[in-house]
Amino acid sequence: MLEKLKLRNFRCFEALDAEFASTNVIRGPNAQGKTSLLEAICVLLRLQSPRVSSLAAAIRHEQKGFVLDGLFDARHMQFYLGAARRKLALDSVEQKSASEYLKIGRAVYFSNRDVEIVRGPADLRRKFLDFAAFQVDSAYRSQLRSYEKALRSRNLLLKEPRPNRRQIAAFDGPLVAAGDYITAARTRLIAALQPFAEEAHKDITRSAETLSLAHRRGGGADFRRTLEAATGEDLRLRQTTAGPHRDDLHLLLNGRSPEIASEGQQRTIALALRLAVCALLAEHAGRPPLLLIDDVFGELDFERRNALLKRLPAGSQKFITATDIAWMAPGEARLFHLAAGRLAALTKPPG
Numbered sequence: 494m495l496e497k498l499k500l501r502n503f504r505c506f507e508a509l510d511a512e513f514a515s516t517n518v519i520r521g522p523n524a525q526g527k528t529s530l531l532e533a534i535c536v537l538l539r540l541q542s543p544r545v546s547s548l549a550a551a552i553r554h555e556q557k558g559f560v561l562d563g564l565f566d567a568r569h570m571q572f573y574l575g576a577a578r579r580k581l582a583l584d585s586v587e588q589k590s591a592s593e594y595l596k597i598g599r600a601v602y603f604s605n606r607d608v609e610i611v612r613g614p615a616d617l618r619r620k621f622l623d624f625a626a627f628q629v630d631s632a633y634r635s636q637l638r639s640y641e642k643a644l645r646s647r648n649l650l651l652k653e654p655r656p657n658r659r660q661i662a663a664f665d666g667p668l669v670a671a672g673d674y675i676t677a678a679r680t681r682l683i684a685a686l687q688p689f690a691e692e693a694h695k696d697i698t699r700s701a702e703t704l705s706l707a708h709r710r711g712g713g714a715d716f717r718r719t720l721e722a723a724t725g726e727d728l729r730l731r732q733t734t735a736g737p738h739r740d741d742l743h744l745l746l747n748g749r750s751p752e753i754a755s756e757g758q759q760r761t762i763a764l765a766l767r768l769a770v771c772a773l774l775a776e777h778a779g780r781p782p783l784l785l786i787d788d789v790f791g792e793l794d795f796e797r798r799n800a801l802l803k804r805l806p807a808g809s810q811k812f813i814t815a816t817d818i819a820w821m822a823p824g825e826a827r828l829f830h831l832a833a834g835r836l837a838a839l840t841k842p843p844g
């Protein structure tokens with residue numbers, strides 16, 4: 494559990510010091526920093542933002558860098574990011590690599606834009622998978638980086654005025670090695686998510702509809718062969734046309750594409766996917782992940798909001814943001830009010 498958090502120069506927060514309980518409800522009007530606060534917690538634990546790929550965007554305007562500092566499960570986690578360097582520390586010991594640091598906390602971020610995972614482009618589904626994969630497989634991050642590096646180099650060569658086939662083929666080896674790793678990891682992940690997603694979906698809808706997940710491999714059944722066979726096409730289109738960068742997570746509701754499903758059905762599928770990741774991480778780490786739930790209640794009727802709150806895994810620490818909380822059934826939650834980057838506790842810390 495995240496007991497304490499300090500932020501310096503992170504997005505709209507100049508300085509923030511807070512103590513949290515196991516369920517935290519953060520109320521505040523628009524543009525006051527709710528998403529930024531949840532983002533900060535996610536970056537502190539996972540060194541990645543759920544909303545942007547470059548963390549530099551989170552440095553407060555006109556400032557040189559941000560500091561995130563937290564006490565999580567009695568471990569002191571610190572992360573500094575500046576324009577030119579980044580620094581990580583665990584219990585005040587500077588870390589050269591992120592590997593020990595990333596073993597400590599796991600998080601699942603629920604966003605009010607999650608419906609885009611269901612109906613948006615494939616890269617959103619790949620991001621969804623990757624964010625989960627980083628948390629169950631410590632080698633995944635470096636394999637994905639290697640793949641992206643080889644892909645960029647290969648694509649640059651393909652874009653040259655007179656592409657050289659031998660130079661291009663030199664990148665096929667590293668591309669296939671990392672690509673095969675990514676493909677196998679994603680296939681395993683999707684298979685592991687399937688029963689959890691199906692169960693969560695049945696649970697929320699209380700219907701007989703079945704949600705199923707499948708891996709559509711952008712590199713075909715045999716990536717090396719597909720890549721070789723596609724060389725002509727790659728030279729014509731001046732880009733690598735096959736590989737895990739073209740993967741998709743194929744979703745089916747009762748055997749049909751959810752593209753034609755209703756808005757509410759699509760939202761439910763997205764929710765089931767996030768809950769499936771929670772269940773998988775809980776199984777993997779032996780305890781549930783921290784949940785960051787950003788303004789997802791607005792679209793649901795009051796009854797469903799409280800039903801969803803009850804459906805969230807017990808034992809997980811929760812951070813829930815909302816513009817309005819009048820509907821919420823009083824519980825154990827600690828309430829906060831956030832305005833202009835200032836967080837005020839409305840109820841006392843526990844104990």
Ligand SMILES: Nc1ncnc2c1ncn2[C@@H]1O[C@H](COP(=O)(O)OP(=O)(O)OP(=O)(O)O)[C@@H](O)[C@H]1O
Nearest residue numbers: 504505523524525526527528529550551552553554
């Ligand atoms: N790097 C930055 N430096 C300073 N301010 C920033 C930075 N990035 C974003 N902001 C500002 O932070 C404010 C808070 O944004 P945030 O998305 O956290 O609000 P929110 O409370 O989640 O709002 P909503 O209810 O509309 O989702 C916004 O006014 C935004 O422009």
Ligand SMILES: [Mg+2]
Nearest residue numbers: 527528529788
């Ligand atoms: Mg927001």
